Amino acid sequence: MKRIQILSTLLFFLVLGTQKLGFFGQVSADPVKNTIPKINQNGEDFYQKGEELQNAGKYSEALHFFENSLDIYKEKGNTKGTGDALNKIGTMYYYQGKYLEAMNYFNKCASVYQKINNIKGVSSAMNNIGAIHYYLGNHLKALEYYKKAVGIQEKLGDQKIIAATTQNIGGIYLNIKDFGNAMKYYKKANTIYQKLGDNKSLAQNLNGIGEVYMKQHNFKNAHENFIKSLQIAKSLNDKQKITEVLFNLGELFRMQNEVNEARNYYNQSLETAVKINNLQYTSVSQIAIGNILLQKGKAEEARIKCEDALSMAEKLGAISVKKDACDCLYKTYKLLGNNKKALDYYEKNQAFKDSLQSEHTSNKILGMEFQQKQLLDSISFVKKEHLIQSRHKEEVEKKERQKNYIMLTLFFILIIAAGLWNRLSFMKKSREAIRVEKDNSERLLLNILPQEIADELKEKGYVDARNFSMVSILFTDFKSFTETSEKLSPQELVEEINICFKAFDSISEKYKIEKIKTIGDSYMAAGGIPQPHQDSLRNIVCAGIEMQEFMLKRKLENKTGKPVFEMRLGIHVGPIVAGIVGVKKFQYDVWGDTVNTASRMESNGMTGKVNISEYLYEQIKDEKDFSFHYRGNIQVKGKGEIKMYFVERNQETSASYAAVAFIGN
Known part of the structure; x- marks a missing residue:
């Protein structure tokens, strides 16, 4: 299993300095934490209590206290306190595996510190933002922020943060498998930590050195450094670091095929991760345990572990964790003999693999x-x-x-x-x-992405959502897909779907319509985006007819005796909203009632036919290339009765075109 690598030197040099009071006010009930005191003057009491809970590893509770202190600081106009609270909130989100939320708060924190010229605070925030970018896979961006942090700290002469950022750069070298430089930067940081007597940072550094040795298959030195790190973390009661080192020890023994010892450490890591609500280590530990259970033939236990891990990975937005969870579930359902489920997770695993x-x-x-x-x-x-x-x-x-x-x-x-x-x-x-x-x-x-959208994304870093007043939406779906797929092997099923969808892609390109996405056995395309054009309605109907003709031809030419698919196809036209969703694997998508109605056109159609709405019929009824068959009012779920038409080629027009082509030749 590919390991999610966390930069071990993140977030331990946060800027403090708020004045601490000696008592709390009157306790009152709270809808989230009924033990939180009601503040009456300043935010320092909340801040101090949040730090106590943070040191105890109770991150979700600490988060609530820091959020209350932030509200008080803002109300009182305490800019320094506001920056400190934002920094702490970002830290708590990080320890719970919520990296995008953490980055959001570190950016706010940096902006506040810049306003009051708190140079040390800005440097801390820059380093933390760099570490989040590192985890999310954007190493160039991470390096940019690390260099900003080092540039500031070299002027201030803060050896502790210089060491931390040096270690972060070593982490980038480790990720690109330049182990010599990775060890060089880790040991530079180690020397500084020893001079400063900073045991907490030293524990993080030893864990990183152990990872370098482990990647080099120097298992003895890796084990020595992990054990030293674990001993220091336990003496400091640093539950976050204990969780990380326990997981690394599990990885170390797994690489040596000592699965019982590996499972023991994975279980310990899982137990501590659950206690501190760390979703990232909870998910990766469960995947690791699930894979070991698979080796022992315990498929049902493995399924439970990996499904829980996938659910947590969805919350985290970590693509590599989702990929590993889907791979585990694919192997599990294959072992259980459920080929349909296995195929579903195989396709998801491949999609996440493409994204990476x-x-x-x-x-x-x-x-x-x-x-x-x-x-x-x-x-x-x-x-x-x-x-x-x-x-x-x-x-x-x-x-x-x-x-x-x-x-x-x-x-x-x-x-x-x-x-x-x-x-x-x-x-x-x-x-x-x-x-x-x-x-x-x-x-x-x-x-x-479409060319226009890709250009906008490269230029601005994001894409503005756009409204379109007249866009045609096409949906296809294979009839009795589940029953047919059960008669084919997974390889035959994927090959058949791929042949069909490759043909649909070619047809879409021919008629200049935009493929939006595939969802299982369903294919979705749109005409008139991202650039509207006058022939888009005619083109999408022609494309739909050719898709049905391809499916019919494939059925007639089938000589293998294996079952083939029959397909429903529906088209509707109307206003939509289009844009990009996601931050890792970009997807150009469309939304609106037009999309829902197009889906109803498909589900209420017939195999081999192109079913269109009355509104689309009104737009193209004068086209000489088409002939229409009125179906009457059809009862549609959630829409009431809708008038529908079947559309096909006008045979007389097609014959005329063929005759002209023959004479011309």
């Missing part, structure tokens, strides 16, 4: 950029070294062997020139490799 490919491409580009930077540093070092040597030889040999000196100088110049030429040639190849990877990323994006 863009992150993989980004990481490859990042690795190339790191190599390029190292190359430039190497060239600079060589030039300096040879310059020193040349000057030294000039001083020593100037009076004694002038001729030999000139020859040696020319020799070294030739060496430098050859080295520079070779390195510059390598840099050119590296840039070309980066260009190829960027082109691949561009093609991946255009496979997901």
Whole structure:
């Protein structure tokens, strides 16, 4: 199972400094936590109590106290207190695995600290935002924020935060599997922590060093560092760090095929993660346990673990965790003999895998950029070294062997020139490799989004939702899909669906309609977006007719004796809203009553037919290429009675076109 890697040096150097009072006011009932005191003057009491709960690992309770302190600080106009409270709220969301919420509060915190010129607070927020970007897979963005944090702290001389950010950079090297540089940065941070006597940070650092050793399969050193980290974390009662180290120990023993020992540590990690409401480690621990149960043939127990993990991963929005959970459920249902369920989770696993490919491409580009930077540093070092040597030889040999000196100088110049030429040639190849990877990323994006939408996303970083007054929506669905799929193997089923949907994609491209998405055995497309055009209604009807003709032709040509699909198809036209949803795997989607009505057109249609609404009929009834069959008023769930029409090619017009084509040839 692919491990979700958390940057271990996150969020332990938060800016404090609020004045603390010695007592709480009158206790009153609260709809969320009935033990929370009712404040009457300042927010410091709430803040102090929140810190106590944080240190005890009760993050959800601590969050509520920090939120109350924030309200008080805002009401009293205490800007410093507001920044501190926002920082703490972001921290609590992080420890509960809610990373997008955490980033939102760290951004607010940085903005508040900038207003009051709190440089140390800004640096802390920058580092924390960088760490969240690291977890979400945006390593270039993470590096940008780390550099901002280091730049500020080098001016302030704060060794603790410099060490933390140095360790974060080591984490990026670990992610791109540059273990030498990863260990180098981790050990730089380790030296500073030991000088400062900072045991909490040292525990986090030792856990990171253990991860590097584990990735290098140096299991002995990995185990030693994990155990040291665990001992320090237990002495500090740091439940978050205890959870992380226990999980890493489980991973270590799993890699050595000691499954009983691995399961023991996974169970301990799960137990502590549940206590502190850490959804991320709760989910990944359950997936790890589920995979071990599968090895032992306990499919039903594995199913329960992995379904719980998938539910938590949905809340987290962590794509890699969802992918691992779906992979576990695919294997589980396959072992249970439920091929339909296994196929569902196999398709979901593949979808999440595709989404992660863009992150993989980004990481490859990042690795190339790191190599390029190292190359430039190497060239600079060589030039300096040879310059020193040349000057030294000039001083020593100037009076004694002038001729030999000139020859040696020319020799070294030739060496430098050859080295520079070779390195510059390598840099050119590296840039070309980066260009190829960027082109691949561009093609991946255009496979997901329309050209216009992709351009807007690259330019602005987001896409504005748009209203369209006249968009046609097409839905297809295979009749008796479940019964038919049970007669095919999973490979045959996926192959048959893929053949059909590839044909539909080709037809959609031919008639310039936009494929929106596939949902199981359903195919959805739209005409007239993202750029409206006058022939969109005629084109989408032609596309629907060709799709049905393809399905009929495939049925007639079927000589294998295997069951084939029959398809319903419905089209409606009207206003919709279109835009992008999601932050990891972008999807261009449409919403509105028009979409719902189009779906009803499909579900109330007949196999082999193109069913359209009365409103669409009114728009295209004068088209000579089509003939229509009025079906009357059809009772539709949630819509009442709707007039519907079957549409097909006008045979006379089609024959006329064929005759003209024949004569022309």
